[in-house]
Amino acid sequence: MSNDCLSEDELKKLKNFAKDIKINAVKMTCKSGASHIGAILSLTDIVATLYGKILHYDVKNPKDENRDIFILSKGHAGVAQYCALAEIGMIEKKDLEGYYTYGSLLSGHVSHKVRGVEVSTGSLGHGLGLAVGIAYSFKLDKKSNQVYVLMGDGECEEGSVWEAVMLAVQLKLDNLHVIVDRNSMQALGDCKDIIDLDNLEERFKAFGFNVLSCDGHNFNELVNSLSVLCEHKPSVVVAHTIKGKGVSFMENNILWHYRNPNQEQAAQAIKELEDYYA
Ligand SMILES: Cc1ncc(C[n+]2csc(CCOP(=O)(O)OP(=O)(O)O)c2C)c(N)n1
Numbered sequence: 633m634s635n636d637c638l639s640e641d642e643l644k645k646l647k648n649f650a651k652d653i654k655i656n657a658v659k660m661t662c663k664s665g666a667s668h669i670g671a672i673l674s675l676t677d678i679v680a681t682l683y684g685k686i687l688h689y690d691v692k693n694p695k696d697e698n699r700d701i702f703i704l705s706k707g708h709a710g711v712a713q714y715c716a717l718a719e720i721g722m723i724e725k726k727d728l729e730g731y732y733t734y735g736s737l738l739s740g741h742v743s744h745k746v747r748g749v750e751v752s753t754g755s756l757g758h759g760l761g762l763a764v765g766i767a768y769s770f771k772l773d774k775k776s777n778q779v780y781v782l783m784g785d786g787e788c789e790e791g792s793v794w795e796a797v798m799l800a801v802q803l804k805l806d807n808l809h810v811i812v813d814r815n816s817m818q819a820l821g822d823c824k825d826i827i828d829l830d831n832l833e834e835r836f837k838a839f840g841f842n843v844l845s846c847d848g849h850n851f852n853e854l855v856n857s858l859s860v861l862c863e864h865k866p867s868v869v870v871a872h873t874i875k876g877k878g879v880s881f882m883e884n885n886i887l888w889h890y891r892n893p894n895q896e897q898a899a900q901a902i903k904e905l906e907d908y909y910a
Pocket residue numbers: 670671674706708754755756757783784785786787788813815817818819820875889
């Protein structure tokens with residue numbers, strides 16, 4: 633999928649959106665001591681594309697009945713969603729400052745108590761099942777709302793994911809869009825050394841999904857892939873990503889799953905992110 637669908641202006645806006653999310657995420661994990669910055673940097677371009685170009689929502693009315701549903705199943709990367717919600721004006725930017733502190737609604741794993749978040753996640757392997765139920769309810773009500781669920785590849789090792797995949801195909805949920813953040817790493821190592829998910833695309837295809845594959849850091853490819861609708865079949869976009877993307881000392885370095893940046897590392901990371909998205 634190499635056709636550029638975005639104008640220069642649209643591309644610039646998405647880049648700035650992603651940059652602002654990442655820079656805030658670095659600041660927030662530095663200040664709070666929370667983990668998962670590698671996972672956040674991995675999926676931010678996808679999250680920015682969804683909120684910037686794909687999802688239908690009403691900032692004034694987060695429960696608008698015509699809205700699309702987004703579930704961040706990889707809930708440990710919830711900071712990216714909080715920052716995106718702040719950028720679009722769904723929550724206040726100043727709320728980000730309380731992240732991961734006592735009394736703040738912005739918990740470490742994403743919480744539905746935050747305006748604009750549909751469901752709480754963090755226990756991996758549950759987001760897709762929830763998304764299947766919601767997508768089916770839209771079908772029963774003959775509504776055209778779309779459902780998007782973003783998962784990790786390590787998360788795809790959960791058996792519950794594949795039960796939900798089978799049901800989605802059985803129910804012909806063409807309003808369901810799965811995105812896999814395919815960084816090939818998980819919490820403590822490479823996916824291939826834990827449960828090998830080689831040929832992930834082929835696996836989804838064998839279960840009956842419409843399968844697309846893209847560079848998860850290329851906004852044109854993301855928009856092209858996420859815009860595909862395939863009648864009578866659920867779709868999956870396997871988005872190939874790099875854990876820690878945009879910060880040289882975090883990229884593909886498993887330590888940054890749990891480690892949080894100190895002041896010096898955060899300053900260096902922010903500088904590199906400014907350059908990366910320039
Ligand atoms: C059911 C469950 N088991 C274990 C964990 C602990 N855990 C948190 S993040 C993570 C890694 C998941 O890997 P992946 O989905 O690939 O995410 P990424 O590598 O992008 O962070 C694990 C095992 C969890 N949150 N939920």
